[in-house]
Amino acid sequence: MSVRLVARRSIIKSAGLGIGAGVVSGLAAAHAQGAAQAAPAEIWSSEYWAHKGDVKLNLWRKRVGAPAAGASPLPVLYLVHGSSLSARSSYDLQVPGQDYSFMDVFARAGFDVWTLDHDGFGYSGSSGNNSDIASRVEDLKATMPVLLSETGRSKFHFFGESSGSISAAKFAQDVPEHVDRLVLAASTYKGEGAAEIQRRRDQIAELRANPRRKRDAGMIRSIFSRDGHPGIYDPAMVEALVTTEMKFGDTIPAGTYTDMAVNLPIVDPTKVKSPVLMTRGEWDGNSTDADLLDFFRQLPNGDRQYVILPNTAHSEGFSKNRQMLSYVMKNFFNEPAPAAS
DSSP, rough: OOOEEEEEOOOOOOOOOOOOOHHHHHHHHHHHHHHHHHHHOOEEEEEEEEEETEEEEEEEEEEESSSTTOOOOEEEEEEOOSSSHHHHHOOOOTTTTTTOOHHHHHHTTTEEEEEEOOSSSTTOOSSOOOHHHHHHHHHHHHHHHHHHHHHHHHHHHEETTTHEEEEEEEEHHHHHGGEEEEEEEOSSSSOOOOOOOOHHHHHHHHHHHHHHHEHHHHHHHHHHTTSSSSSGHHHHHHHHHHHHHHGGGGGEEOOHHHHHHHHHHOOOOOGSSEEEEEEEETTOTTTOOHHHHHHHHOOSSSEEEEEEEOOSSOGGGSSTTHHHHHHEEEHHHTOOOSSSO
16 A cells, blocks of 8 residues: 655745836726735624534634525535634634634635534533543534535535544544545544653543643643744744633643543544545654554545645644645645546
């Protein structure tokens, strides 16, 4: 079985254009029209609620333009958050002068983008459990009636980062009928040889003692320094994230940390039938290439890619190099169907 390893960089250069004074006035109208066409598309957003038993789960949706009766449905991208941050902080962070909102990026790329606050996170209610991977899969299942009703689609692209990738992969394993293409970013399979996973194993007694763990401003800042390359993140982004997330309090459910410390592996790669893109930052302390390639080699669908993102650590979507992640994702989602089967 062959293994496809891809390392990509996306570089955009602006070209200078010299225009003589005699033709400037003649181009004014065309220039104004072009500028209007180049203006960012207006993004529509809406909030929804799903129910997992008595727990209300908050969904957030963004796309270009409100849904219209009779219009063709857009491809749906469902973003699954990780262990320490809620959904909108993870995927719709607003930083002045910067584009950190994954939801905005993919809405402008033509997707109907959704995300969910898991049980005990963000705007969602709490059952009082520790929001482990099994609970999170149930959260995703509980949201399916909403997406089926609102999008006009029955299958959705899924993206999960960190423990969110484990949740998304387990959902794909258990509910394949609703999964189109699957992106697993900064994932962990068995956790062997990963420094961050070993740190959690060393804290297992504390993690098991309480369904919630401490998550203060210092802990959030440590996400961007623990892999040893803090310079790849903008300090302004980090502080905007702290401000946005800390309004939800300084504790969060501990279940995914416990799962990643002692319950791996949780996903059986042989049972994930969808096309899969796996991305790993070269400095990610939550995994090793050996660990993830073990998972990758067992995937049964030949439509699969493994991409190493250079100069990137665990938090791929918050990195200064985050455009590399969105680039490979867009290519993966827009991949043409094979001519022969």
